[in-house]
Amino acid sequence: MNHYATIKDIARILKISTSTVSRALRDTYDVSKETKEKVLAVAAELNYKPNYNATALARGSTYNIGIILPMINNYYFSTVLTGIQEAAYSKGFNIVLFITNNSAERELAIIQNLFITSLDGLLVCISSDSDSCSHFQEIIDSGCPVVFFDRVPSNIKTSTVIQDDFNGAFEAVEHLIANGYTRIAHIAGPQGMVFTERRVEGYLAALQKNNFPIRKEWIIYSGFSQEDGERDTCRLLDGKERPDAIFAANDRKAIGAMLALKSRNIRIGKEIGVVGFTNDPMSAIITPSLTTVAEPAFEIGRESCELLIKHIKKKNFIPEEKVFPAKLIVRESSIKK
Amino acid sequence: MNHYATIKDIARILKISTSTVSRALRDTYDVSKETKEKVLAVAAELNYKPNYNATALARGSTYNIGIILPMINNYYFSTVLTGIQEAAYSKGFNIVLFITNNSAERELAIIQNLFITSLDGLLVCISSDSDSCSHFQEIIDSGCPVVFFDRVPSNIKTSTVIQDDFNGAFEAVEHLIANGYTRIAHIAGPQGMVFTERRVEGYLAALQKNNFPIRKEWIIYSGFSQEDGERDTCRLLDGKERPDAIFAANDRKAIGAMLALKSRNIRIGKEIGVVGFTNDPMSAIITPSLTTVAEPAFEIGRESCELLIKHIKKKNFIPEEKVFPAKLIVRESSIKK
DNA sequence: TATTTTGCCGGGAACGCTCTCACAAATAAA
DNA sequence: TTTATTTGTGAGAGCGTTCCCGGCAAAATA
Incomplete structure (x- = not known):
């Protein structure tokens, strides 16, 4: 060295x-x-x-926080990470980054090999099929503060930061109904994840409030990708009864849906309405522009990090649950005109 | 703790x-x-x-590498970072992430406060207006391996990893010429950056090879953003002589250009051709789809990191310069038909 | 003048680990 | 049997800090 x-x-x-x-x-x-x-x-x-290591050894605290993310090469996570970084930087903390590639195995391997003694805290968004909650519990029990955000486990008591998935979905579907769509399908995220369920619940609640029937075959669970959205949409279009609107769990899936519709020459908006979730910049660029539910990604990252740092500074914290509002952004894809 | x-x-x-x-x-x-x-x-x-800190103190080497990036919330950098992470993970290194927000001051502050004694190496993409090269030189002189990628300084002798900016630009412009465009403008990146200059040189070389006149007013230097592209394009359109094609230094600027053209009802492709650089996924989504020069972002990240780790493992390395080919991807925005 | 307070500084243990050296025991070679 | 080599282990220093404790002079107080 x-x-x-x-x-x-x-x-x-x-x-x-x-x-x-x-x-x-x-x-x-x-x-x-x-x-x-x-x-x-x-x-x-x-x-x-x-010498950072000597200081850390003597003081018993590093100024490092670990970040565990499923991926970073999309709008949401890269923006969250930017927010995290902003908060960490302003408070003098360094960020140690781990990426799980949406793989539970990888997540487990990372946690097990995590040199936890060199981290003051941990900020994590669990991978989609994660089943490693006991390991997180162990870390928390050892006295290392952990904050979960976005994709949070259901059975661990610690601080969490999320967006209002239920109301975001609810508003999206109400908006579709208000615009005259009557047969609304939902292409959802992976089953079993908290935020997937909340968005499904919001979808169902909006249907019920408006006395629309619920059709199981119009709720399709799958992955997050554009390809998943395309595949789900084709399944819907090939079904017995065709929906006249699609609410997607995120913008990537919504864009996949739009591509599927375009390739079949179905006019988006007029024939079939589409609403996404995230407010990825792509949603404003695509033609027609995509109506979506905006998530405050930067703020979620910053708030998560600030919360974690607060917990680091005074131990014996009481867990907090922060919920950010989600905001409907109306564009062309959901207007029949 | x-x-x-x-x-x-x-x-x-x-x-x-x-x-x-x-x-x-x-x-x-x-x-x-x-x-x-x-x-x-x-x-x-x-x-x-x-205890990581104790180990690092005793051994004299941490398994941490620092990454300094201008930003991460766009396709290119988030993909590069994914590649870096992949290489680091497979070799047992951890990543400590720093973001400069494209600010030279911030970059300087980061470097000065960098706890360099806790890093085995440094991977950096300098911020657009960076003037902190002497600080990097100091770090290198102290024995800490440094690898630059994408945006590299011109006066530091160490390993670099870049894409072939000259030939990418050259091919893009040749493609425009081959498709019948004769008055080709270039909206470039910030002046003074190596990769900006290389792309300008490629642009100029293609014009010269085809005996096209060079017009200074058709080369506009500015930032990287969509708004910059929009503004640059408006300037071109409002000039005395209007170009019939625009080669943009990156896809964000190209998309800004397309939006400016759309808002003036100029038909993209037919009236004015547009070519970008990066192969951001947006370029495939936008209508008409954008012809662009693809950069192997993931590979650049992975290779940079592997090179750095090689340097960490055997000191007294000889600097290497790695150049990745850039590949033209033809889509609709540059076809007159 | 005697005593307490204050300001400034040094000694040295501690943090948890690695690594060199030495040494005893076991094994192999002479 | 003697000597040389190998193997397994312990003692202890060292990595670069921080921090507690105590000392000592000068200043403030009695």
Whole structure:
């Protein structure tokens, strides 16, 4: 490794003790102005850099927080991560990033090999088919604060940050109904995930409120990708009864749906309405533009991180549950005109 | 911090020395099978986790690499980061992420406060207006391997990984010429950046090869965003002589250009051709679909990281320069038909 | 003047681990 | 049997900090 000057070097040069140097560098009061200045001068001259590992070992706390994400190469997660980073940076924390690729195995491997002793806290969005909750529980029990966001486990008591999936879905479906669509299908996320269920519940609640029948075959659970959306839509179109609107669990699936409709020359909006969820920039670019439910991704990331840091700073925190509102953004894909 | 069992605890229980425990856990040969098994059993029972900071301090090397990126919430960088993460994970390295928000000040602040002693290496894409090269030089001189990718500084001798910007731009413009466009403008990235210049050079070389005149007013330097592309395009359209094709330095700018053309009811392709650079998924979604030059983002990330790890493992490396080919993807926006 | 307070500093243990060296016991070679 | 080699283990220093404790002079108070 690179060899930098240490406080011992500074102490030797100034013929003072290492403790004094340490105090001077940390700007503690117990040191005279002159020696402090001398120390800082020598430190600058030697290009002194504090050894993070030594500090962490001595103090018992690193300024690192671990982030576990299913993926980062889409709008939502990259924006969340940007928000996390913003909060961490402003509070002097570093981010150690882990990506699970939506794989439960990988998530498990990461957690097991996680050098948890070098992290002050953990921010996690569980992978879609995750079943590693007991491992998280173990980490929490050991005293390491953990905050979950977006995809949260149902059976762990700790802080969570999510968007209002139920009301977002509810509003989306009500909007479709208000615009004259009567046969509304839902292409959902993977079964078993909390946010999938909440969005389904919002969908169902809107149907019930308006006295629309519920058709099981019009709720299709699958993955998050554009291809999943395309496949789900084809299944719907090939069914006995064709819906006249599709509410998708996210924008990628909605875009997949739109591509499927386009390839069959079905006019989006006029013949079949489409609403997504996320407000991916793509939704504004695609033709026709996609009506969607906006999630405050940046804010969710920032808030999650701030909450975690709060927990790190005062232990014995009481878990909080933060819910961000989701906002309907009406565009062309859901207007019959 | 969380309190975990240490090797001392294990040693005390088994009445052996800490050195033996250390050896057993690291699976060194210098320990008998029985004691090793006993140690592992006790370690598992106590839920022993190695203290990363202590290990790093004693060994003089962490398994952390720092990543400095201008931003991550777009296709290119989030995909590069995914590639980096893949390589790091498979080699047992952790990623510490820093984001500069395209700000030179922020980049400088990050570098200065970088706890460089806790990083084995650094992977960086400099921010657009970066002028902090001397700081990087200092880090390199101190013995910390640094690999630059995508946006590389021109005056630092170390390994770099980039795509073939010159030939990508050259092919894009040749393609436009081959499709009958004769007045080709270029909306470029920020002036002074290596990759901006290379793409401009490729653009100019293609014009020269085909004996097209070069018009300074048809080369506009600005930022990377969609809004920049929109603004640049409006300037071109409002100029004395209107171009019949626009080659944009990236897809975001190209999409901005398309939006500007659409809002003026200019038919993209037929009246004015557009070519981008990146192969952002949006380029396939937008109507008409956008012809672009694909960059192998994931591979660039993976390769950069592997190169860095190679440098970490054997010091006194000789700098390498890796260039990935860029590939033209023809779609609708550049076809007159 | 005697005593307490204050400001400044040094000594040294501690954090949890790795690694070198030394040494005894077991084995192989002479 | 003697000598050399291998194998398994322990002792202890060291990595670069922080932090508690105590000392000592100067200043403030009695």
